Amino acid sequence: MPEAHKPRPLNIHVQGWLLALPAVVLLAAFTHIPAVATVIDSFFSTPHGRRPADFVGLAQYRNMLTDPVFWLALRNNLLYALITVPVSVGLALAMALWVKDRIKGRAALRLAFFTPTVLPMVAAANIWIFFYTPDYGLLNQIMRAVGLGSVNWLGSVETALPAMMAVTVWKESGFFMVFFLAALQQVPPVLYEAARMENASRWMVFRRITWPLVMPTTLFVAVNALINAFRVVDQVIAMTGGGPNNATTLLLFYIYQVAFSFWDTAYAAALSTVLLSVLALISFLQFFLLDRKIHYR
Amino acid sequence: MNKFARLTIAATLAATFIGCSAASATEITFYYPIAVGGPIPKIVDGYVAEFSKAHPDITVKPVYTGTYQDSIVKAMTAAKAGNAPDVVILLSTDMFTLIDNDLIEPIDTIAKSESDQAWIKSFYPAFMENSQAGGHTWGVPFQRSTIVQYWNKDAFKAAGLDPEKAPANWDEMVAFGKKLTKHDGSGAVTQWGLEIPSTGFLYWMFQALTTQNGTVLANQDGTKVAYNDPKAVEAAQFFADLSQKYQVMPKGTIDWGTTPKDFFEGKTAMMWTTTGNLTNVRSNAKFAFGVAALPSKVHGGSPTGGGNIYIFKNSDKAKEEAALEFARFLTTPERAADWGIATGYVATQPAAWKTDAMKKYAAEFPPAAVARDQLKDAVAELSTHDNQRVTKSLNDALQAVLTGTKQAKPALDEAQAEATRLLAPYQH
């Protein structure tokens, strides 16, 4: 029987890095290097035809500050995050609470809630455009049936962005529900027993037991939703093309438009740098929050 | 490695190889958009098949690339990646952008023979206005149009209007619209008088109004715009008034793609849209309908619209030649007539209207000739350098006006400032 051989320490490091090499190369090529290249590009002008790019310092950023569409995109994205995150997290928790109890029709409910998640966003978006169509779309038909007028959901500046937010929430909540289901399953039943013996109301049970114990999941899900809010683009392309009058233009969509429709590549790089910074900020937030695990004693 | 993994890898490799198989014939890629309803891909495939029979040494690969907007993005993205398509149908207004990015070959440098030159001269001059610049011809008309108004004759009768007469001027537009707009018991609108779509090609619809009001939005060279000319502001105000003041049109933006369906559903009694939707309307409207030239204010008129065939630059001259062959094939009088009949686009050459098929069609379906007759009042479509952005600034301003977010004059002043800034690098 061959002797067990303990590899020399140096060998381990070499082996380990070799194993990780394909991943490292690909990540460098498609994540790290492009990120750095983007930031560098943002300090140059856009090459046009035969004119090469010149170093222009902060010119692109100065342009950005005076670009009303950029500010609108930023504002829209912040609103998007501010609203869809609490709503989808809240709904996900509610759905999980409903589905967890042994109520009738539980399997059908779970199905209804989770199905939107497996749809491609562009498929969901097209279905919702139909749903939102003025006058004879289903939503407006229902509204007219109950006496409210028809609303041009995607064509009015006031309602276009909320209408899109609804699609995001519809698609994401079911996904987050699953995480809450897992967390709820881990709450020790003995706590619920104790609460029952003390005749605590459902609300008390929620507030004192459930809510604090699922807090880590809530945070995890919230951060996920926050990141997703800044990567929304599929439904903008499919539903509104950014309109009306940029009311639904979001950052990543604007980057796509500037890069591939206007071919102003340096400006797109500057915009991307802003987006990268926002994502970096969120990740710092995540580190910070995850370290302070809020727990019920 | 298990069988499944091996199978997957093999399949993936096979797919990649199939993708880059070498062809012995000259292979050219053909990008085409669709902006109107109908079984367009089938028709295009039919043409490609016919072409292959007549030219066995050329293989055409047709690729449907979505809307006009999608298609210019696709074509430019591919070209900049070194994968340029060979022959593409894009908006005639994309001409300057394509020239500036050094992507297209002037047709007259490839089409050098006498018959080729006669071919270039065979199109309606109105359509050539967006096809020529700097002494060269950069595109040839393929699916060109003007805006026309469609009206629901049954709805007209029900409203007490003469079902054979469409509004002839702006005042009649409003008057007819008011009679046609119907409300139900609770005050909600069940039928609108008119729909002029405000997504997709808003600048185009607006151009119709400005032409009728006697002003032009851009110069022939595509270097200057006049968005805030007082007459343009007036036109924008009228456009907004239709929904806000006269209430004959729905508020907010009206979707380009849904407008024909609204018409079929009886949601609107009149609509403005491209003549390219004519066959779509004919197939789907379950009521008698009329088609007429647009109403006039100072005079009548409409911008031309639609797509030209462009030949992209290629170091392989054989491909450019093949592309030219295909372009000539697509634009013979017979085929132009066929395309016009299948869709409703205006057959692009006088010769096409003299073919038997077209003469018969126009005789049994007079609306087909409306758009062509309107050519005498037609103007070039808005086209400038950096076209996407310059047009977007106008679209955004108009959407603001139509949704009531801004007033006409300030909005157009802003758009003018933005457009002038964008066009600054192109002033010689």
Place this chain on the structure above:
Amino acid sequence: MSDRLTSSISTAAAWIFGLIWALPLLYAIWAAFHPSAYATHFDLTAPLSLENFTRAWAAAPFARYFLNTTLLVLGIMAAQFVICTLAAFGLARWKLFGGEVLFALILVQLMVTPDVLILENYRTLRTLGLIDTLTGIGLPYVASAFGIFLLRQSFKSIPKELDDAARVEGANTLQTIWRVYLPLARPIYVAYGLVSISYHWNNFLWPLIVTNSTETRPLTVGLQVFASGDQGIDWSVICAAALMTSAPLLVAFLLFQRAFIQSFLRAGIR
């Protein structure tokens, strides 16, 4: 007592909410399975028809799109399994020189996904000549931080004794991974596989930019190109097409609900 009332109200609320939630999808199913004329009129006696599906199928090369998407997601999954396993193993088993930094750098990709850097990544593909290829679509995703993270977690929990036992029998690193770690981490692989397939089946922006021709176009891009707003829109056909593109995942999900949900769960639990 009042608890039972709250209970019933809660259940009723759940049902109503569930119904509302399912409404858009039910609407799409209604429109897809009835002729166009009934798309907006809810006549219960309307005839069922598959016409919309046949029209959608004929109007665009969906068969090719299905093939492309299937090859794409399977190819990506296979490559991810290989690359992520190797990297995760290296990071889980040994304390590498610079291992912490490496892992942190890898985790950056959780935030900075390829679609955020579309322009630069597009340029990279162009240099590599991979534009308009399935490989080009998948390459940026193959080294998945998520996968590496999951597998590393999982590998860490496998007892070292099993590793040592294998080595005693003369297995080298790769053989150890194959014989010991892979079988034990199988549930994680299933979970990750399902997540990966779902994600890439539904991915849109990146394939939109990378693909130009129908030979490489996946379903999502094909659907969007097909449903583009310029045409006279026929909602019934578009709904049919939308359902067609989602069908495989939907059916798989309906059949394997448990597995799907467990997978997403497992993938998310830290």
